[in-house]
Amino acid sequence: MAKFVKVAARADIPVGGKKLVEIDGVAVAVFNVNGSFYAIEDVCTHDGGNLVEGDLLGNEIECPRHGARFDVRSGAATKMPAFAPLPTYAVKVEQDNVLVETLD
Ligand code: FES
Secondary structure (H helix, E strand, O other): OOOOEEEHHHHHOOOOOOEEEOOOOOOEEEEEEEOEEEEEEOOOOOOOOHHHOEEOOEEEEEEOOOOEEEEEEOOOOEEOOOOOOEEEEOOEEEEOOOEEEEEO
């Protein structure tokens, strides 16, 4: 069964917000899209850009380096120059805490 780790208080990531966290040594970006939380690896599949530094446009994050976009809900690449999807991680909210699936 998947284990989860607390990464933030719910209030730390308001609607439209994002936060960089580290889970088992991996940089993970956590997003709040209309009150639902999603987590993806924070490494653009085009050339390693830090996605959390880009703009969250609805349910898509735009890479600040060359403008690729990814759907934060599925990890799918939705705009060139990226083609490969990103790993996603399960997120749940318990009381006022945001928890992300650990990788081991
Ligand atoms: S590194 Fe993200 S679009 Fe190039």
